[in-house]
Amino acid sequence: MYFSKLFIPTLKESPADADVISHKLMVRAGMIRQLASGIYSILPLGLRVLRKAEQIIREEMNQIGGQEVFLPSIQPAELWMESKRWDFYGKELLRIKDRHGREFCYGPTHEEVITDIVRKEVKSYRQLPILLYQIQTKFRDEVRPRFGVMRGREFMMKDAYSFHVDEKDTQHTYHQMAKAYTNIFERCGLKFKQVQADSGTIGGSFSHEFMVLAESGEDEIGFCKTCGYASNLELAESKPPLPTSADAAASATVPQDMKEVATPGKKSVAEVAGFLKLTARQIVKTILLENENGLVAGLVRGDHEINPIKMKNLLGCEWLHPANEETFSKHRELHRGYIGPIGLDFPIYADREVSVLHDFVIGANKPSAHFTGVQVQRDLKIEKFGDIKAVRAKDPCPRCEDGEYEVKRGIEVGHIFILGNKYSSAMNAVFLDQHGEENAMIMGCYGIGVGRTVAAAIEQSNDERGIIWPRNLAPFQVIVIPVNYSNGDLQNVCDTIYRRLHEAGIETLLDDRPNRLGVKLNDADLIGIPLQIIVGEKNLSAGKVEIKIRATHESSLHPYPQVIEDIPNILRNNSFPATP
RNA sequence: CGGGAUGUAGCGCAGCCUGGUAGCGCACUUGCUUCGGGAGUAAGGGGCCGGAGGUUCAAAUCCUCUCAUCCCGACCA
Numbered sequence: 110m111y112f113s114k115l116f117i118p119t120l121k122e123s124p125a126d127a128d129v130i131s132h133k134l135m136v137r138a139g140m141i142r143q144l145a146s147g148i149y150s151i152l153p154l155g156l157r158v159l160r161k162a163e164q165i166i167r168e169e170m171n172q173i174g175g176q177e178v179f180l181p182s183i184q185p186a187e188l189w190m191e192s193k194r195w196d197f198y199g200k201e202l203l204r205i206k207d208r209h210g211r212e213f214c215y216g217p218t219h220e221e222v223i224t225d226i227v228r229k230e231v232k233s234y235r236q237l238p239i240l241l242y243q244i245q246t247k248f249r250d251e252v253r254p255r256f257g258v259m260r261g262r263e264f265m266m267k268d269a270y271s272f273h274v275d276e277k278d279t280q281h282t283y284h285q286m287a288k289a290y291t292n293i294f295e296r297c298g299l300k301f302k303q304v305q306a307d308s309g310t311i312g313g314s315f316s317h318e319f320m321v322l323a324e325s326g327e328d329e330i331g332f333c334k335t336c337g338y339a340s341n342l343e344l345a346e347s348k349p350p351l352p353t354s355a356d357a358a359a360s361a362t363v364p365q366d367m368k369e370v371a372t373p374g375k376k377s378v379a380e381v382a383g384f385l386k387l388t389a390r391q392i393v394k395t396i397l398l399e400n401e402n403g404l405v406a407g408l409v410r411g412d413h414e415i416n417p418i419k420m421k422n423l424l425g426c427e428w429l430h431p432a433n434e435e436t437f438s439k440h441r442e443l444h445r446g447y448i449g450p451i452g453l454d455f456p457i458y459a460d461r462e463v464s465v466l467h468d469f470v471i472g473a474n475k476p477s478a479h480f481t482g483v484q485v486q487r488d489l490k491i492e493k494f495g496d497i498k499a500v501r502a503k504d505p506c507p508r509c510e511d512g513e514y515e516v517k518r519g520i521e522v523g524h525i526f527i528l529g530n531k532y533s534s535a536m537n538a539v540f541l542d543q544h545g546e547e548n549a550m551i552m553g554c555y556g557i558g559v560g561r562t563v564a565a566a567i568e569q570s571n572d573e574r575g576i577i578w579p580r581n582l583a584p585f586q587v588i589v590i591p592v593n594y595s596n597g598d599l600q601n602v603c604d605t606i607y608r609r610l611h612e613a614g615i616e617t618l619l620d621d622r623p624n625r626l627g628v629k630l631n632d633a634d635l636i637g638i639p640l641q642i643i644v645g646e647k648n649l650s651a652g653k654v655e656i657k658i659r660a661t662h663e664s665s666l667h668p669y670p671q672v673i674e675d676i677p678n679i680l681r682n683n684s685f686p687a688t689p
Numbered sequence: 690c691g692g693g694a695u696g697u698a699g700c701g702c703a704g705c706c707u708g709g710u711a712g713c714g715c716a717c718u719u720g721c722u723u724c725g726g727g728a729g730u731a732a733g734g735g736g737c738c739g740g741a742g743g744u745u746c747a748a749a750u751c752c753u754c755u756c757a758u759c760c761c762g763a764c765c766a
Contacts, residue, residue, distance in 0.1 A: 121715065121727070122701050126759050146758065200690095201764075218766090252690075252764060259766095266766060318766090327765090430763075521766060558766035592725055627726035634726095645725055655725090 110585070112620040112629075117154050119632050129325045131567035132257025134576050138636045147254025147262030154636060155563075157584035159265060162559050163244050165296045165581060166267050169289040173282075175240045175269055180222050182245065186212035188221040192535045203250045215248040220532050220554060223270045227550070228538035234274045237540060237550065238282060242269035244559065256325070258560040259520065265559040272533075273551045274542065279527055283315070286555045290319050290523050293557070297566055298579025299522070304330050305340035306524060307418055315527040319557075320519030321565035330519045331500050335512030342516060343418045345500040346507040350462045365468045365482030373477040376446025378411040381479060385470060388412075392470045393463055393483070395448045397432040400424065404432065404440075408450055408459035408491070409498045410466065416499040423458060423495040447472040449480060456492040459485075464494050520565045521558070528552040570660075576637030577660050580684030585618040587676065588638040590629050592645035594621045602654070602669065603644050609673050615680070634659065639684045640676070644669075658683045 116139075123133040126143075135141045140155030151159060167177065183205070189195035195202075195214075203215040216222065223241060231239065244267045254262050269286070273279040287303065294301045299321050306318035318341055320330050332339035340346065375384045382389050392411030397404060398420065405424065407415045421429040437443060449472030450457045463485060470481050485491070506512035530549040532538070538550045563582065570577045580586065587610055591603045603619055610617040618638060620629045626645075633641050643655040643664075654672055656679060657664040663683075667675060 118699095120700065125695085125701070128760075143758090199764085247766085249765070253760095253762090255760085264766070268766090433763095524766060556766055561766060625724060625726085625728070627728085630726050632727090643725080647725075 110618050112618055113622050115153060115618075117632075117636065118152070119635055127257060129256045129259065129568070130571055131259065131325075131564040134567055134571060134635070135257060135564065138576055141258060147251055147260070149258055149261055149263070154584050158563050158578070158582055159559060161582045161584070162297060162562050163265075163267070165293055166244065166557060166559065169293045169296075170240075170242050170267070170269060172292075173240070173285045173289050175242045178223075178241050178243050180216070180219050180243050180245065182216050182248070183213050184216045184219075184222055186214065188225055188536075189214060192221050192224075192532055194221070201249045201251065203248050217247050217249040218556075219243060219247075219268055220270065220528070220552075221536070224532045224536050224538050224552070227272050228533070228536060231272065231538075231550075232540055234540055234542050238271060238273045238278055240269060240271045240282060242267060242555075256327075257564060259325075259564045260327070261560065264561070267557040267559055269555040271553040271555075272538070273553070274540065274548070276527070276529070276551050279551045279553050283525060283527055283553050286525050286553070287317060290525065290555075290557070294319060294321070294522065294562075296581050297562060298570070298581060299562070299566060300569060301522070302330060302332060302339050302519065304332070304519075305344055307341065307344045307422075317525050318521050319523035319525075321522050321562075321569060322517055323520050323565060323568040324518055325568050326518035326520040328519050328521055329516055331502075331504075331514045331516050333506035333509060333512035334515060336506060336509035338506055338508040338512075342500060343416065344422075345514070347461075347496050347498055347500050348505040348507045349496075350465045364484050364487070367480050367482045367484075367488050369473055369478055370481055371477060372447075372479045375477075375479075381470065382411065385479075385481065387470065391466075391468070393450075393466065395450055395457075395472055397436070397443065397448060398429050399432050399436060400426040400429040402426065404436070404455040405429075406448075406450060406453055406455065406457045407497055408457060408463050408489075410460065410462050411470075413460065413462065413498040415460075415497055419499075420458065420495075420497040423493065423497055442474070444472075444474065444476045447474060447476055447478060449474050450489050450491075451480070457490065458497060459489075459491045459494050460498045461494050461496055462498060463491075520561065520568065522562045522565050523555075523557045525555040526553060528554055571637075574631070575635035578637040578639060580639055580680070583616075583637065583639050583684075585616045585638050586680055586684075587615055587640045587642060588618045588620060588633045589642045589644065590620045590626070590633060592626050592643070595623065596646065599644055599646065599649065602649060605670070606642060606644070606654075606673055610676060613677065615676065640680055642672070642676075660684075 118139040120137045124136050127133040127136055139152055141149045141151055144150055186195055202217055205213050246263050247266050248263045251262050254260055271282045301319055301321045304318050304320055306316045329342035331342045331345040372381055372384055375381045378389050378392050378394060382392055389412035390410050393408050394411055396407040396415045398407060407420050409415045417429055452474050467484060469483050470479050471483050473480050500514055502514055502516040504514045530551055533549040533552055539547045540550060542548055566579055566582055567576050589603050589607050591599045594600050607617055607619040637659060639659050641657040648655055652668055653666040654669045655664055656667055
């Protein structure tokens with residue numbers, strides 16, 4: 110392509126409303142423009158990259174037997190009522206009415222639509238399993254869109270759905286899918302981790318996320334370098350407690366009696382600990398939460414934090430969130446800073462770490478007072494102990510002897526789930542098995558944020574001059590830059606290089622614009638083309654052209670026209686990921 | 690939805706406090722010079738100061754209301 114014919118509106122300055130690097134660079138490189146909050150137009154250069162990612166995804170999906178479909182973006186409310194998500198999905202679901210007043214939504218995901226298709230057409234175990242996927246834009250009316258296309262409201266997503274006769278067969282596809290995802294993100298040149306994940310509102314039993322490691326990531330992942338265990342931090346397991354020597358010493362002595370002590374104005378753990386001359390781990394915090402059944406309390410050691418998601422999973426409830434101001438004003442008997450597990454009329458759950466403590470401090474459920482010398486078995490009534498504390502860096506690994514957690518930030522680019530029969534049961538997607546019995550299909554679903562993957566690649570690979578594309582995502586492999594295209598000799602040479610590379614199947618851009626060299630070089634760096642061929646009079650008079658590697662800034666002189674033959678090799682040796 | 694901020698030319702911003710003919714840089718147009726890392730010079734074009742209402746002789750500037758966008762927190766690919 111000739112640069113002058115392409116619509117690539119590059120910018121010198123970053124737009125004021127972008128603050129992550131990928132967003133800034135995508136705008137500056139002329140890949141995207143914002144239309145409304147969280148809604149972006151994709152310009153030609155951006156689309157080329159997006160298509161690269163899509164194509165990689167397509168190939169890997171087809172490889173494991175996926176079949177591509179194209180599904181409606183506008184979906185009738187009835188379908189969502191069947192799955193019960195019309196009410197459950199909340200405001201994130203963009204609801205619209207047609208001229209007859211019938212209710213629809215703009216699809217945020219397509220479980221309902223795909224299940225509807227399959228239930229109508231698939232009746233026998235002989236037709237299973239089936240794996241369908243789509244690559245389309247979806248819409249989620251995010252509370253707060255941010256970070257450009259990383260968290261837009263309208264976004265390009267690959268979603269695959271599989272239907273099976275049983276859980277075992279679903280797992281088989283699940284594992285194939287995990288492998289396909291690994292291939293995809295490797296081909297995109299990304300540094301990523303596959304981690305254990307929560308299944309969130311999609312529902313289901315078993316789930317992993319694919320996280321691209323990046324400082325700007327919205328998620329935290331915990332992983333163990335020793336054994337390889339990795340999990341989203343919101344779900345990360347902690348190691349069961351081992352009594353420390355201090356705990357052992359305490360249990361060897363006579364347990365203290367429980368005593369009420371005055372702690373005027375001391376509300377936080379740090380204040381209470383300081384006041385009573387104790388350490389934070391000798392205090393037990395009582396955290397108030399609410400779920401669909403009302404209030405619950407969670408107990409964790411004073412130097413720990415509670416993890417509401419792990420607690421929600423322990424309780425098996427629909428939802429759970431920390432009590433808010435409203436709750437406190439409704440329950441006048443609860444005193445912030447002095448809440449304790451004694452005398453509450455709702456269930457109390459405690460972290461496992463609490464079970465090995467002795468002689469600890471709790472709130473006394475009245476202002477300015479705490480109990481000391483508390484013993485778990487003697488004094489407290491605990492519904493259930495479980496792993497509900499939040500994991501932190503340096504915590505011991507739950508899966509191996511002496512590994513410890515390392516914590517890094519990540520961008521969630523892929524998420525795979527085993528859904529079980531949640532949708533098939535609700536929507537009556539059933540089949541007849543060998544014995545003529547009717548069963549609900551078992552489903553899996555597997556998503557990749559395509560735009561987010563592209564943004565993640567930029568987050569991971571850029572410098573002060575602009576984007577550095579991994580070869581497989583690069584919109585062009587090579588850019589030919591004449592120092593002065595209006596010079597007839599240079600023009601000839603550039604046209605020849607361009608034509609021959611093009612014929613060799615190498616995507617090449619020729620910057621034929623009448624700009625000064627500096628402008629062209631800066632744009633080439635900004636849009637991140639892996640290889641720059643700079644053609645100028647001085648070098649050409651010695652029979653050479655300059656080749657510059659975008660990623661490393663290395664530049665070298667090569668004999669013309671031999672260089673044309675050498676380009677494929679140079680590309681191979683200087684791009685990442687290494688191509689076979 | 691709570692907290693914070695910003696809307697002035699295509700982009701980035703100043704002007705607002707202390708009302709008085711709307712400015713700067715980049716980009717754009719034309720001429721001359723320049724031409725290997727975002728050129729110099731001269732001349733130009735382009736704005737109902739987000740919108741509505743109010744105060745005032747007079748509003749980008751003060752007041753009220755609205756809309757939009759961004760940032761920080763609770764949700765998600």
